[in-house]
Structure formats: C-alpha cells, structure tokens
Amino acid sequence: MTKEELKQKILQVIEEKVKKGGKSKVYLKDIQRELPDVSPRDIKNAANELVREGKLEYFSSGSTVLFGIPGVGIGVETAFKKEETEE
Secondary structure (H helix, E strand, O other), X not given: OOHHHHHHHHHHHHHHHHHOOOOOEEEHHHHHXXXXXXXXXXXXXXXXXXXXXXXXXXXXXXXXXXEEOOOXXXXXXXXXXXXXXHO
C-alpha cells in the first residue's frame, strides 16, 4: 500500500466512525485496529502528514492525542475556552 493509499484509508476510517454517530475524534489505536496489516509507525506518520496538510486535526487532552476531521465536533480551542469559562 502506498502512502497516499494509506492516507485515504485513514480518512475513510475516521469518516466512517463519524457517520456511525460515534465520536468525532478517533484514537490512533482505533485506526490501527481497522488497518491491522499496516505497521503502527506507518499509520502514525501518515496521520501526522494529514494533519500537516490540513485534512485532519489533533485534539489533545494532555494525556492522549486524538485525530479528527477539521470542523467536525469540538475543536481544541473551543474545548479549552469552555473549560476556562466553567471555572
């Protein structure tokens, strides 16, 4: 599988999870479960490249990193603004 094919598969996995009404952000391990024949390192590198291209975004709670489609669900800025106003 080429890097471009892998990136398309990652996008497809995330989009399917969002469409099913599940979470808008996905753990790296969730992506790895869906693509068992691909090395975790290759998945991580491809996902990071998708972030640099603007096709995915990071969401970090500090202890873990999730990947999501930009504009879907709560973004990092919104989540932290919400926390600040609740205090």
